Amino acid sequence: MTKDMKDIVALCKRRGFIFAASDIYGGLNGFWDYGPLGTELKNNLRDRWWKDMVLCPPIGPDGAPIEIVGVDASIIQNPKSWEASGHVGGFNDPMVDCKESKKRYRADHVRVYLPKDGEGQAVAFDKDAEEAEIEKRLKKLTKKAPADFEVETLDKIDVEKFTNIIGPDVKTPGTLTEPRQFNMMFHTFVGANAGDDNKAYLRPETCGPIFLNFKNVVDSSRVKVPFGIAQIGKAFRNEVTPRNFVFRSREFEQMELEWFCEEEDVPKWFDFWVEQRTKFWESVGITKDALHFLDVPKEELAHYSSRTIDVEYQFPFAQKGDEPGFDELEGIAHRGNYDLTKHQEYSGQKLEYFDQAENKRYLPHVIEPSTGLTRGVLALICQAYTVDENRPSGVYLNFTPEMAPKKAAILPLTAKEDHVPTAQKLYLELREEFTVDLDIKQNIGKRYARQDEIGTPYCFTIDNDTLQDQTVTVRERNTMSQERIHMDKVKDFLREKIRG
RNA sequence: GCGGGUGUAGUUCAAUGGUAGAACGGCAGCCUUCCAAGCUGCAUACGUGGGUUCGAUUCCCAUCACCCGCUCCA
Numbered sequence: 001m002t003k004d005m006k007d008i009v010a011l012c013k014r015r016g017f018i019f020a021a022s023d024i025y026g027g028l029n030g031f032w033d034y035g036p037l038g039t040e041l042k043n044n045l046r047d048r049w050w051k052d053m054v055l056c057p058p059i060g061p062d063g064a065p066i067e068i069v070g071v072d073a074s075i076i077q078n079p080k081s082w083e084a085s086g087h088v089g090g091f092n093d094p095m096v097d098c099k100e101s102k103k104r105y106r107a108d109h110v111r112v113y114l115p116k117d118g119e120g121q122a123v124a125f126d127k128d129a130e131e132a133e134i135e136k137r138l139k140k141l142t143k144k145a146p147a148d149f150e151v152e153t154l155d156k157i158d159v160e161k162f163t164n165i166i167g168p169d170v171k172t173p174g175t176l177t178e179p180r181q182f183n184m185m186f187h188t189f190v191g192a193n194a195g196d197d198n199k200a201y202l203r204p205e206t207c208g209p210i211f212l213n214f215k216n217v218v219d220s221s222r223v224k225v226p227f228g229i230a231q232i233g234k235a236f237r238n239e240v241t242p243r244n245f246v247f248r249s250r251e252f253e254q255m256e257l258e259w260f261c262e263e264e265d266v267p268k269w270f271d272f273w274v275e276q277r278t279k280f281w282e283s284v285g286i287t288k289d290a291l292h293f294l295d296v297p298k299e300e301l302a303h304y305s306s307r308t309i310d311v312e313y314q315f316p317f318a319q320k321g322d323e324p325g326f327d328e329l330e331g332i333a334h335r336g337n338y339d340l341t342k343h344q345e346y347s348g349q350k351l352e353y354f355d356q357a358e359n360k361r362y363l364p365h366v367i368e369p370s371t372g373l374t375r376g377v378l379a380l381i382c383q384a385y386t387v388d389e390n391r392p393s394g395v396y397l398n399f400t401p402e403m404a405p406k407k408a409a410i411l412p413l414t415a416k417e418d419h420v421p422t423a424q425k426l427y428l429e430l431r432e433e434f435t436v437d438l439d440i441k442q443n444i445g446k447r448y449a450r451q452d453e454i455g456t457p458y459c460f461t462i463d464n465d466t467l468q469d470q471t472v473t474v475r476e477r478n479t480m481s482q483e484r485i486h487m488d489k490v491k492d493f494l495r496e497k498i499r500g
Numbered sequence: 501g502c503g504g505g506u507g508u509a510g511u512u513c514a515a516u517g518g519u520a521g522a523a524c525g526g527c528a529g530c531c532u533u534c535c536a537a538g539c540u541g542c543a544u545a546c547g548u549g550g551g552u553u554c555g556a557u558u559c560c561c562a563u564c565a566c567c568c569g570c571u572c573c574a
Contacts, residue, residue, distance in 0.1 A: 006567080010510090010511060010512085011511090013510075013511085014510055014511060014525075020565075025547095025548090025564090026547055026548060026564050026565055027547090027564075027565050027566080028564090028565085029564085029565070029566090085574095095571095095572095097501065097502070097571090098502095104501075104571055104572080177501090184572090185574095204574075205574085237573085237574085239572075239573070240501070241501080241572065241573085243567090244567095245566095248573075302574065303574090317567095328573095391535075392535060392536040393536070413532090413533055414532065414533070415532095416532090419533095441527085441528090442536085443532065443534090443535085443536080444532090444533085444535065445534075445535035445536055446525095446535080446537090447535085448534080448535045448536085450525095450536080452535095452536095465533090473534070475534080475535085480535070482534075
């Protein structure tokens, strides 16, 4: 049975996992709110990541514990930091659209052949057009040779002249729109007056502020290379096309580790982190067959990266026909020392690490396992969503007990007699340690069904026998099987199940 | 941003140029000793804004949101 995004989105809304932001105003493209259960789920994944990274980081490849510290930096930083990282300059490229071919081009990549005599039409070519091709097309469209033209990139040409330019993939002039700026960064103004001199940006990724704090952390935390700095927090990108539920949102949450090491140790640590991160996803319930590893081809790598492995998950929306598809859940990148180099240059501050034992100074290289918390939540939901026609709800969420937003529900078998006070007592005891639900109303079948739909792994039911012998029924979500255990054992039971 | 599609209770659907029905879900009650059972009742919707019209949920336009494709994804 295939998983359908429509059903998953409907369940998320119906049961309070994820809502459209500003829903009552018709929503806002690219923004989502987490409801009562979605928040619990997201916190569970977040806390687990933090535990695995900062509180109990893995044992290193040499068998020794490794060292990672956490930070929680401001979303708005000095705008110069984004100039240094390349975010301000790199994504300000003006783009033009062709109304006829529906293609989009970077204006500075389009080369326009303008007739030297000013007579006739100008012809545009995309950046990778070859000489022979250009000559042939010019002859066909204008009956002139390349020598009769002067070449200029489109961004240098007045918009009024666009009506005379034949676009790269069409035969008639005037189909190109005026250039538009596409910058992925949200900007804002610091202080009450809006103006260019107090313009600032919402961070487009959380790793930026980690690098800005590199020196502060080294100076204050007694860390030694190799070590890591981790951060969880919001990031903002003005995506061209937010799509696929929360997968590509304009406001989202990232969990990033910057692992600082010496250049010669890069391959060792790179492999180490790929392995650790894979273990992580498997331990929170993502099955191996739903994961896919993409060694990003050289030509698609970001300019600062010499190697990146994308950990992709088999999201339902990525499916093409009958073929399963995958989309990025995490990226593990070797960033070199690009960021520290840039920040050292732009800030004028020395950011070199001093290795006392070796008596040398250097800018460490960085391995960056970077994942989307909100993407992770979506992956957990998609993974957990299980169609089962043999049960009343028709579907259940197969979360691991550790990730499940509710660990257990306490259900008095009937709303009468003495079941309720006993259930209430158990509930109050359990909620001190676990996220649990007390559900009294309606018949027991409906309540089991409800808990199935929100992925609660266990239900404890109080009946007449409970009053006699202090035992409760444990009903297991996936198998729907039941066993009786003593009320005193309930906490231990849950502890053991959650720990795995 | 472009092209195509969709928009009616929480969800899934229905009907209609004279302001809307159902199923399931929710809530309340009855009943119930273990899987959405049964009975009774209640609440909840025409995405938003214009226009045409005596009258628009229905026709037209715009807008917003979602889905598919393209583009984008640093």
